[in-house]
Amino acid sequence: MKNTAKKPYFIWDYDVDEETLRSYLTGSDLFLKRWAEARILSHANIADVWGYLSVDEIAKNLSQLKLRPQIRTLWVRALEAWGYHVAT
Numbered sequence: 001m002k003n004t005a006k007k008p009y010f011i012w013d014y015d016v017d018e019e020t021l022r023s024y025l026t027g028s029d030l031f032l033k034r035w036a037e038a039r040i041l042s043h044a045n046i047a048d049v050w051g052y053l054s055v056d057e058i059a060k061n062l063s064q065l066k067l068r069p070q071i072r073t074l075w076v077r078a079l080e081a082w083g084y085h086v087a088t
Contacts, residue, residue, distance in 0.1 A: 010043035025052060038065040041075060059084040 005017035016024075024036040040052050041062075049058075059079050062072070063086065079086045 008044070010045075010048075011039060021052075034061065034065055037061055038067055041065065042067060042071050055079070055082060055084070059086055063087045 005019060007015075007017050008021055011021065021036055024032040027033060037053060037057070040049055041058065044052070058075065062075055062079070065072075067075070076086050
C-alpha cells in the first residue's frame with residue numbers, strides 16, 4: 001500500500017512525511033534531529049521555517065548543523081541582526 005501522508009516539499013529526495021519529520025525534530029536521535037533542522041534551514045521557504053523551528057533553536061543548534069557555507073552565512077547574519085550571538 002502506498003504512503004499517502006503529506007510529504008514536505010523541501011524533502012523531495014527521501015521518503016519522509018510530515019509526521020516523520022516532526023518526530024525527528026522532537027525525538028532523542030540527535031543525528032536525525034540535526035539532519036531535519038539542516039534540511040529545513042537549507043531548503044524550506046523562510047516563512048515555513050517558523051512552523052518547524054524557533055529562532056532560539058536555530059541559534060542554539062546552528063553550529064552543529066551540516067550546511068553549505070552560503071546557507072550558514074545567511075543564517076548567522078540573520079540571527080546576529082535579530083540580536084543573537086552565534087558560535088560558528
